[in-house]
Amino acid sequence: MKSKIRAAAVAFGVFAVGYYLYYGLTNRPDEVTGSMLGWVGPQMALPIIAATLVPMAFAFTGDGILAAFTGRNSSEFRNAEVGIGTITAFRQTGVSVNDQPQVRIEFRVEGGDGKVFDSHAKMIVPLTELALLQPGVVLPVRYLPGRTDKVEVDRSGDTGVAQRAMNESLIRKGITTRGKLDIAERGLAAQAVVRRLDVPGRIRGGYTEVVLGLVVTRPDGTTFETSAEKYLPPTAVGLVQVGRIVGVHYLPGNEQEVVIALPVNA
Incomplete structure (x- = not known):
C-alpha cells in the first residue's frame, strides 16, 4: 500500500511537470500575448498541486503514520511473523499527527524460532500513553525474517497469536x-x-x-x-x-x- 501510494504520487508529479514544460515549450506566441502565456496560466495548476501532493503522500505514508490512520499494520507486515519485543529505549522523532507524537522505539526482539535481534519501530502514540513506554515493557511485534532491521508493533488485535508467541518464549527459557x-x-x-x-x-x-x-x-x-x-x-x-x-x-x-x-x- 505504501509503495503504491508513493509511486502514484511520483507519477502524478512527473506528469504535471512534464505537461507544464511541454505546454510552455510548444506554445506558439502571437503578437498580442507574446510567449508569456505559454508559462503563465491555468497550466500552472498541475505542478502547484503536485508540489503539495507529493510531499504529503510521502509524509503520510511514513513509518507508523499510515497505521495510525487505519488502525492496522501496513500491508508489508500484516501477515508477518509475530515475535516478542522488549523495549530498550525510545525517543520522539519530532513528527506529530493531530498533536500526537511519532515515537521511535528500540526493541530487543525474540523471534518465533528463538533467535534474538535488535530492531526498531516507529508509531504514533497518544500523549496519554507515552508514560507506558518504558524500558523493559514487552509488546508483540511483527517482523520479516529476511529483514529484521525494522518491525511494527502488532495491531491485529489477535491476543491469541501474541499469547502463543509469549508462551513459546517462556518455555524456551525454562520459565514455564x-x-x-x-x-x-x-x-x-x-x-x-x-x-x-x-x-x-x-x-x-x-x-x-x-x-x-x-x-x-x-x-x-x-x-x-x-x-x-x-x-x-x-x-x-x-x-x-x-x-x-x-x-x-x-x-x-x-x-x-x-x-x-x-x-x-x-
Missing part, C-alpha cells in the same frame, strides 16, 4: 512448561492469598524464582493450602508479597498444582 500452560488454559480461575514467600536464588533469563505458600479459595467458598513455584521479572516480585491476593488456576482433580496468573508487563 506446557503442563502449566495447559492448567492456565483449562483450569478453574480462583483467588489465593500469599501466606509465605521464599526466594531460593535461582535466575533464568533475568527472571527470579519465587516459592509461594498459598491459601486458595474454591468457587464454593472453601479453601485449601498449597505451594507454587514461579519465575518472575524483578518488577513483578512486589505483586506476590505476603498478604497479597493473586489470581490462580487449578484443575479440580489436582489441587496441589496451581498456576499463578500475573500481567505480562507487571
Whole structure:
C-alpha cells in the first residue's frame, strides 16, 4: 500500500511537470500575448498541486503514520511473523499527527524460532500513553525474517497469536512448561492469598524464582493450602508479597498444582 501510494504520487508529479514544460515549450506566441502565456496560466495548476501532493503522500505514508490512520499494520507486515519485543529505549522523532507524537522505539526482539535481534519501530502514540513506554515493557511485534532491521508493533488485535508467541518464549527459557500452560488454559480461575514467600536464588533469563505458600479459595467458598513455584521479572516480585491476593488456576482433580496468573508487563 505504501509503495503504491508513493509511486502514484511520483507519477502524478512527473506528469504535471512534464505537461507544464511541454505546454510552455510548444506554445506558439502571437503578437498580442507574446510567449508569456505559454508559462503563465491555468497550466500552472498541475505542478502547484503536485508540489503539495507529493510531499504529503510521502509524509503520510511514513513509518507508523499510515497505521495510525487505519488502525492496522501496513500491508508489508500484516501477515508477518509475530515475535516478542522488549523495549530498550525510545525517543520522539519530532513528527506529530493531530498533536500526537511519532515515537521511535528500540526493541530487543525474540523471534518465533528463538533467535534474538535488535530492531526498531516507529508509531504514533497518544500523549496519554507515552508514560507506558518504558524500558523493559514487552509488546508483540511483527517482523520479516529476511529483514529484521525494522518491525511494527502488532495491531491485529489477535491476543491469541501474541499469547502463543509469549508462551513459546517462556518455555524456551525454562520459565514455564506446557503442563502449566495447559492448567492456565483449562483450569478453574480462583483467588489465593500469599501466606509465605521464599526466594531460593535461582535466575533464568533475568527472571527470579519465587516459592509461594498459598491459601486458595474454591468457587464454593472453601479453601485449601498449597505451594507454587514461579519465575518472575524483578518488577513483578512486589505483586506476590505476603498478604497479597493473586489470581490462580487449578484443575479440580489436582489441587496441589496451581498456576499463578500475573500481567505480562507487571
